[in-house]
Amino acid sequence: GESVGLHLPTLSVQEGDNSIINCAYSNSASDYFIWYKQESGKGPQFIIDIRSNMDKRQGQRVTVLLNKTVKHLSLQIAATQPGDSAVYFCAEASGNTPLVFGKGTRLSVIA
Amino acid sequence: DAGVIQSPRHEVTEMGQEVTLRCKPISGHNSLFWYRQTMMRGLELLIYFNNNVPIDDSGMPEDRFSAKMPNASFSTLKIQPSEPRDSAVYFCASSQHGPTQETQYFGPGTRLLVL
DSSP: OTTSOTTOOEEEEETTSOEEEEEEOOOTTOOEEEEEEEOTTSOOEEEEEEETTOSEEEOSSEEEEEETTTTEEEEEESSOOGGGOEEEEEEEEOTTSOOEEOOOEEEEEEO | OOOOEEEOSEEEEOTTOOEEEEEEOOTTOOEEEEEEEETTTEEEEEEEEETTEEEEOTTOOSTTEEEEEEETTEEEEEESSOOGGGOEEEEEEEESSOSSSSOOEEOOOEEEEEO
16 A cells, blocks of 8 residues: 555565564764564554664564664564564664655465 | 544545644543545645644645634644645544653544545
8 A cells, every 4th residue: 555665675585484574774972773563544653662782672572683884673573473464664763863664565474 | 542533534525625634632642633634645744733832834844724622632634725736635643741752642534535
């Protein structure tokens, strides 16, 4: 729908497999990172966050990895389910800026 | 908690008309954000407030756009006059403390169509 960009990267995953969604950020001063999930017709929903003093954080079925050396963030979803189908956004922030959102990645789960 | 509340959920109007979008942030949250989302440009931050004071409106596209936050529980985004290129989904979000390094919680959005 109109919530995604024309050239949105798409990841297709079999139900039950693990998903890895990647994000490259640009600001080396960023020290706070968030992953959001946006389902069709809804607003972005918070999934998990991580601060720059950590390199890994786990939630329920999700793990965020942060590599500050190469400015890379990833979201891992274990045992992907049809309900995980959505657009996923990473966002970054530094001490004096609000969140800056990436373009998003569409995850499509194949049943 | 009811979460961020936005109204209307859908708005269809004609070019030249005034449009007012409304937002009620999560109770106790001190920062409020207005975003616009389109296929071409993705999610754009328009303006944000902290303690009801506008902090940065550099994302507001034109003078036709204005936003107010008269109190801690209510904000409006107004477009006057509206144009077809304003058609988009407009989101309001709030965060508990300051506008930086904080989780933002989004409302369901207002889908605006300007004919």
